[in-house]
Amino acid sequence: MGVSACLMGERCRYDGKSKANPAVQAFLKDHDCILVCPECEGGLSCPRVPCELKNGRVIGRDGMDYTVAYERGAQRCLEKVKDCDLVILQPRSPSCGATQVHDGSFSGELVPGQGIFAARLKESNIPVLEADAF
């Protein structure tokens, strides 16, 4: 199975912290896992500028367009998990969110949508589950 690395305790989030999720970790305890962080894989630093999706682009709080790095990381991570029968994803992330993302205003508002990596997984017919389901 594949899993967003931050759920497993890796401190790979934009703020340098993890989203360690004990329920996900317990579920995966006896499975072979491939940990992926599309944003790190795309070459972004940690910590890094927070980004949100807006009009199909990935825009940082600094106003810069980070779409290329996000796409690159998503593609690299897709290669790593392409044989997985399930990928467990961190919700609401502009990379890993599978059902909701922030609305691009950096106000905390959420809208229906999916992150760049989650979209690649769905296009490739790889089943995904968000960590909120655990």
Ligand code: SF4
């Ligand atoms: Fe976690 Fe995904 Fe964000 Fe990496 S890109 S920190 S794996 S939510």
